[in-house]
Amino acid sequence: MTSQAGISEKQAKRPGVDTFRNEDHFFLFLAVFIGIFSGLAVVCFRLAIDWTRVGLLGPAPQPHDLRLLVVPTVVSLFLAVLVIHVFPSARDSGVSQTKAALYIFNGYIPFRTAIGKFICAALAIGAGHSLGPEDPSLQIGAAIASGLGRRMSFSREKLRLLAPVGAAAGLGAAFNAPISAVLFVIEEVIGRWSAGILGSVVLSAISSVVVVRWFLGSQPLFRIPPVASMRPVELVAYAVLGLAGGLAAVIFAKTIGYLRPRLRAWPRWTQYFLPAGAGLLIGLMGYFGTPQIMGAGYQYIDEAMHGQFTWQILAILAGLKILATILSFITRTPGGVFAPTLFIGAMMGGAIGGIEHHFYPHLAGSTATYALVGMGVLFAGFLRVPLTSVFMVLEVSGNYSIIVPVILANTIAYVISRSLQPTPIFDLLARQDGLELPSLEEQRDEDVLKVEDAMESPDGPVLNAEETVAAANLSTEKSSAEVFLVRMSPTGWNSVTRDLLRQWMGEGKAEMTLGSVLPSGRLPHLHPDYPLEMALRYVYQTPLVPVVSRADFRKLEGVISSHAVLERYHVVSRENL
Amino acid sequence: MLRAQLQSFTRRRSFIFASLTLLAILCFLAVSRLVTRFGEQEKALARHMYALGQSEQAAGQPERALEAYRAALLYDRDNFQYQLSLARALRDSGRTEEAETYLLRLWEANPQDGAVNLALGRLAARRGSVEGALHYYHNAIYGIWSANAESARNDAEFELIEFLIKAGAEPQAQAELITLAARHPNDNDEDINMRIAQLFMQVHDYEHALTAFQLVWERDRGNAAAVAGAGDAAFALARFRKAESYLRTALKLNPNDAHSSDLLQMTNTILAADPFARGVTEAESVRRIRSAFEIAGARLESCAKQKNVDLTNAAVPTGPLVTLRLRWLTMKSPMKNSNFSSDFAGASGSPMDLVADIEQETATACGEPSGMDKALLLMAQGHSSSDIGENK
Numbered sequence: 001m002t003s004q005a006g007i008s009e010k011q012a013k014r015p016g017v018d019t020f021r022n023e024d025h026f027f028l029f030l031a032v033f034i035g036i037f038s039g040l041a042v043v044c045f046r047l048a049i050d051w052t053r054v055g056l057l058g059p060a061p062q063p064h065d066l067r068l069l070v071v072p073t074v075v076s077l078f079l080a081v082l083v084i085h086v087f088p089s090a091r092d093s094g095v096s097q098t099k100a101a102l103y104i105f106n107g108y109i110p111f112r113t114a115i116g117k118f119i120c121a122a123l124a125i126g127a128g129h130s131l132g133p134e135d136p137s138l139q140i141g142a143a144i145a146s147g148l149g150r151r152m153s154f155s156r157e158k159l160r161l162l163a164p165v166g167a168a169a170g171l172g173a174a175f176n177a178p179i180s181a182v183l184f185v186i187e188e189v190i191g192r193w194s195a196g197i198l199g200s201v202v203l204s205a206i207s208s209v210v211v212v213r214w215f216l217g218s219q220p221l222f223r224i225p226p227v228a229s230m231r232p233v234e235l236v237a238y239a240v241l242g243l244a245g246g247l248a249a250v251i252f253a254k255t256i257g258y259l260r261p262r263l264r265a266w267p268r269w270t271q272y273f274l275p276a277g278a279g280l281l282i283g284l285m286g287y288f289g290t291p292q293i294m295g296a297g298y299q300y301i302d303e304a305m306h307g308q309f310t311w312q313i314l315a316i317l318a319g320l321k322i323l324a325t326i327l328s329f330i331t332r333t334p335g336g337v338f339a340p341t342l343f344i345g346a347m348m349g350g351a352i353g354g355i356e357h358h359f360y361p362h363l364a365g366s367t368a369t370y371a372l373v374g375m376g377v378l379f380a381g382f383l384r385v386p387l388t389s390v391f392m393v394l395e396v397s398g399n400y401s402i403i404v405p406v407i408l409a410n411t412i413a414y415v416i417s418r419s420l421q422p423t424p425i426f427d428l429l430a431r432q433d434g435l436e437l438p439s440l441e442e443q444r445d446e447d448v449l450k451v452e453d454a455m456e457s458p459d460g461p462v463l464n465a466e467e468t469v470a471a472a473n474l475s476t477e478k479s480s481a482e483v484f485l486v487r488m489s490p491t492g493w494n495s496v497t498r499d500l501l502r503q504w505m506g507e508g509k510a511e512m513t514l515g516s517v518l519p520s521g522r523l524p525h526l527h528p529d530y531p532l533e534m535a536l537r538y539v540y541q542t543p544l545v546p547v548v549s550r551a552d553f554r555k556l557e558g559v560i561s562s563h564a565v566l567e568r569y570h571v572v573s574r575e576n577l
Numbered sequence: 578m579l580r581a582q583l584q585s586f587t588r589r590r591s592f593i594f595a596s597l598t599l600l601a602i603l604c605f606l607a608v609s610r611l612v613t614r615f616g617e618q619e620k621a622l623a624r625h626m627y628a629l630g631q632s633e634q635a636a637g638q639p640e641r642a643l644e645a646y647r648a649a650l651l652y653d654r655d656n657f658q659y660q661l662s663l664a665r666a667l668r669d670s671g672r673t674e675e676a677e678t679y680l681l682r683l684w685e686a687n688p689q690d691g692a693v694n695l696a697l698g699r700l701a702a703r704r705g706s707v708e709g710a711l712h713y714y715h716n717a718i719y720g721i722w723s724a725n726a727e728s729a730r731n732d733a734e735f736e737l738i739e740f741l742i743k744a745g746a747e748p749q750a751q752a753e754l755i756t757l758a759a760r761h762p763n764d765n766d767e768d769i770n771m772r773i774a775q776l777f778m779q780v781h782d783y784e785h786a787l788t789a790f791q792l793v794w795e796r797d798r799g800n801a802a803a804v805a806g807a808g809d810a811a812f813a814l815a816r817f818r819k820a821e822s823y824l825r826t827a828l829k830l831n832p833n834d835a836h837s838s839d840l841l842q843m844t845n846t847i848l849a850a851d852p853f854a855r856g857v858t859e860a861e862s863v864r865r866i867r868s869a870f871e872i873a874g875a876r877l878e879s880c881a882k883q884k885n886v887d888l889t890n891a892a893v894p895t896g897p898l899v900t901l902r903l904r905w906l907t908m909k910s911p912m913k914n915s916n917f918s919s920d921f922a923g924a925s926g927s928p929m930d931l932v933a934d935i936e937q938e939t940a941t942a943c944g945e946p947s948g949m950d951k952a953l954l955l956m957a958q959g960h961s962s963s964d965i966g967e968n969k
Contacts, residue, residue: 026590033597040601040608047615059622060648152593211605215612219655223682299651307678366678 027158031165031200032207034148038141038169039211042133045118045140046174046216049133052126053295061128061291068128068286068294072279075127076333079120080272083334087116091332094139096430098167099189099437107146107160114143120334128294129275130282130324134174135336141170141208161197164189165204172205173212174338176221177395181205183388188426191438220398222302224372230364235408237356237363241370242377242409244352245345246416249381252322252344253417253425259330261432271332278327285320293321296339301346301375305368309347311354314367318347337425341382342375342396349374369405372397376406381413384424389414451535452528454568455547455558458485462556463496465489465515469504472514476501483543485523486514491553492522493546528557532568535560623653630662639670657683661692673700691720695733702740710740711749731757735772742779751780758789767793767800774806783813801830805837815959817844817851846952847959852929863917869953870912870928873935874905876950880943898942901935933957 056071083091089110094117101109121136145166149159164185172181182198182205190197263274285293292300304314325340353370357363372393380389389410394400423431430437460481463472465488476484476498486494496518504510509517524538525546538545539562549555630645646663653659660683667676677700683693694716701709714737722729734757741750758773774789790807793800808823824841827834848854852865881888881898888902908928911917936954940946946954 029594030597033601036601037604040604043608043612047611050619051615054622059626059652060644062644148597152590215608217655299647302654303647306682307675308672368678 023154023158026152027154027161027200028203030148030152030162031204034141034145034162034166035169035172035204035207035209036211037144037148038137038166038204039173039208041114041118041140041144042137042170042173042208043212043215045122045133045137048118048122049125049296052122053128056127057294061286061294063287063289063291065287065291068291069280069283072128072283072294073276075123076129076275076277076279077272079123079127079333080275082123083116083120083332084271087112087120087334089113090116090120090334092433093426093429094135094142094336095167095188095426096433096435096437098139098142098163099191099426099430100435101142101146101163102160102189103437104435106156107149107163109139109143109146109163111143111147114140114147117143117334121336124275124328124333124335125295127279128282128286129279129328129333129335130293130295130297130321130340131328131333131335132296132337132339132342133335134171134338136334137170137174138167138336139170141168141173141204142166145169145204161200164197165200168201169204169208173208175392175396176209176212176216176218177392178202178205178209180388180392180395181209183391184385187385187388188383188439221298221396222305222372224305224368224397224399230369230405234363234365235405237353237360237365238370238373238405238409239412240356241349241352241373242412243416245348245374245377245409246381246413246420248318248322248344248348249378249413249417250420252326252378252382253421253428255326256329256425257421257423257428257432259326260332260429263330264332264432274331275328275333278331278333281327282324285324290317290320292317293324293343297321297343298339301343301371304346304350305371307367309350311351311358311367314347314354315351318344318351321347338383341378345375345378346371347374349377365405369402372399372402373405373409377409377413380410381417382425384414384417384426386410386414449532449568449572450528451526451530451532451547451560452558454532454535454564455528455560456564458544458556458559460484462487463514465494465513465518467514468511469501469514469517470510472496473501473505473510485544485546485556485559486518487554487556488518488522489515493525493548493556494518494521494523495542495544525553526560532565535565539565619652623649623651623656623659625649626652627656627659627662630666634662634666634669639666642666643670657687657690661696664696668696668700668703673703676700689716689721691717691722691726691729691733694720695729695736698733698737702736702744705744707741707744707746707749710737710744714740731769735776738776742776747780750776751782754780754782755785758785767797767803771800771803771806774803774810778806778810778813781813783810786810787814799830801827801834804830805834808837808840812840812844815955817847817959818855820844821848843952843955846949847956850949850952851956859918866928867912867917869932870905870908872949872953873932874909876939876946877901877905877935880939883943897938901931901938904931905935929957 056075057067058065061068089097090113097113098109101107117136117139121131121133125131125133142163143166145162146159149162154162167189168181168185170181171184172178175181182201185201185205186192186198266274282294300317303309304317309317321340321344325337325344328335329337350367350371352374353363353365353367356370375396376389376393379392380386383389390403390406393406394403424439427437427439458481460479461475461484463475463484463486465486467475472484482498483495484498486496488494496514504512504517523542523544523546525548526535526538527550528547529550535545539560543561545560546556547558547560549557626645626649630642630649633639633642633645643663643666646659646666649659650656650663660679664676664679664683667673667679677697680693680697680700683690684697687693694713698710698713698717701713714733717733718730718737734753738750738753738757741747741753754773754776758777761769761773770789770793774786774793777783777786777789787807787810790803790810793803794807797803804823805827808820808827811817811820811823821841821844824837824844827837828841831837850865850869851857852862852869857865877898878888881902884898886896886898888899908931912928932953933956936946936950936957939950940954945951
């Protein structure tokens with residue numbers, strides 16, 4: 001004896017089998033595995049970067065060491081050949097590529113991309129290019145997820161969603177910060193809040209972070225010195241930091257946006273030498289006194305937080321790092337911009353904190369506090385992920401005492417950046433690559449039409465199920481409407497036409513109640529705050545859709561018809577024109 | 578057929594799940610091995626950089642040492658010893674604030690660690706913060722030390738006391754010394770007891786200093802420094818007979834001890850000038866009083882001359898020197914009287930009281946005296962601060 005789905009009853013009672021046959025449940029299981037494999041890959045990736053750096057630049061790079069000039073130049077030449085001939089997809093932003101996989105390529109990311117990113121980014125960062133490992137980690141995670149998903153018989157929709165699940169795992173492992181990874185994937189990769197995928201994204205991010213912590217320890221990315229409590233008036237100092245961070249983010253993004261397409265337009269042969277040129281310039285900066293700007297630079301962020309640099313040095317490091325990152329990024333050297341963004345933010349924050357302390361020595365905030373807030377500020381302003389920026393600061397520092405200044409400064413930076421640079425950096429890069437990808441920020445800008453915008457008052461009387469057919473017929477006689485809503489008992493709505501009422505009268509059902517003669521089905525209903533597009537699903541099934549109160553389903557707020565919906569869209573399109 | 582069955586089997590999700598689990602375990606083991614090897618190499622690299630840092634620091638290159646310690650921490654970032662060394666190197670290279678930030682973080686993690694507290698105490702001392710130094714040094718003294726705890730605690734205590742003395746916080750230093758001495762009541766470590774005694778001398782707690790020197794001396798009769806110290810302390814307490822005895826012994830043990838020699842000479846002068854010394858006859862006592870009286874009068878005149886004070890206009894007292902001169906003149910005629918006795922006391926006190934007043938006032942007005950004047954001054958101070966009877 002088998003059930004409809006073809007599963008024997010015995011099998012159906014076995015929870016494991018049942019779980020695996022359910023695609024949603026299996027997707028969740030797979031998310032855990034994606035997290036584990038991504039975590040393992042990111043651990044190896046980090047080891048590869050560290051050992052490449054030690055091997056190429058030595059354990060403690062110092063100024064005036066010729067290696068600082070030779071290594072980035074020579075390795076970049078080799079990298080150029082590698083990315084042009086072997087791993088072309090290893091170039092450019094992994095975030096945009098993952099997003100493209102989700103929205104354009106049905107979740108498909110070739111595994112070769114992951115291998116390419118791994119090798120090329122490890123070489124680039126290890127050789128001193130001003131790039132970080134997070135963006136490649138995100139794409140490695142997405143590629144692993146895509147690779148695993150292709151071996152399962154998932155629906156196309158599920159296959160698409162695997163890329164962001166892997167991206168969250170990769171990013172979570174790279175940052176050792178699951179909440180930030182989940183938020184970033186929602187804000188930037190998926191571009192919308194979707195409850196359907198949230199569970200898988202969270203599971204994969206957490207499992208990858210567990211793996212990374214298992215191998216590399218559970219301490220946060222940065223160790224924060226004790227943070228002194230501050231008076232509310234000191235928030236002004238952080239507002240200044242937000243302002244400066246917003247402007248720096250705009251300069252950073254605009255320069256990349258301006259130079260990148262121009263360099264891409266140069267003849268093909270120049271592409272072999274562009275990364276080497278960038279490497280040489282960055283090497284020169286290191287050679288002449290600032291080796292700190294080379295590579296991801298996490299250890300120097302840590303040192304900045306512990307007051308190891310004066311504010312003048314911090315300001316120089318922030319400026320040079322912006323320059324170095326622009327050079328590495330516009331020459332399409334494989335690697336990400338997350339770590340440089342954090343570096344620039346930390347140095348800038350520390351420098352501004354130092355200047356403020358110079359003029360107002362009574363300020364309680366230490367260099368560490370300003371550096372920490374500065375990281376979030378540039379994250380919010382440059383990467384344009386306001387929620388992620390706040391949680392990222394809290395997670396990478398393990399310190400929640402500075403949440404108020406972080407929110408304030410990040411918001412200011414975000415608002416300034418959004419005003420002066422309307423297109424976020426990842427969208428800008430995608431457009432330069434010929435891709436038009438959706439973003440959460442665009443959705444925020446849109447005025448979403450709601451049901452209440454098209455809702456009308458009913459033309460005729462609202463009938464009750466307890467009324468007799470005769471009474472209903474009488475009350476509708478004077479109305480010009482052809483369809484009337486009926487309030488059912490104890491709850492729900494139905495409708496009846498004038499013709500049907502007359503027909504029932506003719507059939508001798510005059511004394512019967514409407515509830516007893518109406519078909520048992522119920523009309524779908526809407527609430528005034530629903531998006532208007534939801535009404536489109538129903539208005540062609542029934543001429544009138546009741547719009548009811550959320551507090552009392554029997555209370556009619558209005559009605560929606562296909563005509564009203566279309567009329568509303570017409571009005572909006574005319575206004576837009 | 579078999580192939581189709583196999584394909585069907587491998588497509589089952591339970592099979593996939595099991596395969597993924599197996600693969601994850603294998604990958605986990607492989608990465609574990611990799612991370613372990615990587616970790617070992619990193620630790621070795623860190624040790625190398627740390628050793629380099631130590632040698633640079635020993636060679637007086639704190640900046641290079643800093644870089645090496647930072648590199649060591651890059652590869653072993655939670656190593657407490659490396660962090661502490663970096664903080665110390667920062668402090669030694671004058672980066673006090675940076676060092677403090679670093680140390681405070683270490684302190685947050687290990688608030689009871691003696692070494693961290695000691696380093697923070699030294700920073701506070703460098704800043705001149707008595708309160709901060711007391712806080713962290715006390716934490717260090719009563720904190721946890723990984724090795725040689727007792728010696729480290731003693732060193733920290735001595736450092737604190739020396740800092741307090743330098744900072745002019747003598748009462749706190751004295752209190753610390755008393756506590757330290759109490760911790761070593763029957764300590765056989767002569768060096769510690771000697772240091773304690775010498776520090777008591779520095780805080781002008783001569784009574785405790787004398788006790789501490791005597792303790793060492795009783796245990797080691799060949800310790801010239803201890804007996805010299807005891808003589809010094811006894812002299813400061815105006816116990817001149819005891820001082821004379823200790824100083825003479827000290828000079829026997831170490832004839833080159835110039836300080837003890839000077840002190841003994843002064844002690845002998847004082848004892849020879851003291852009219853109330855034990856065994857002195859009435860006639861000798863009167864002679865000594867008259868001699869002291871004359872010497873004090875001469876000292877008063879020379880001081881007045883030095884200060885351009887006119888002592889001849891003594892009818893109208895216009896200052897302490899003139900007032901003393903008036904008292905001296907008033908007492909001069911009874912002094913010449915043949916009936917004068919050593920226990921004479923006029924309207925303004927005894928002659929030796931006047932001598933004491935003159936020597937003290939002239940010392941204040943014209944600076945430290947020398948020779949007999951100094952002996953008279955010390956005698957006067959001794960009579961006012963110690964039990965006079967000790968010398969009798």
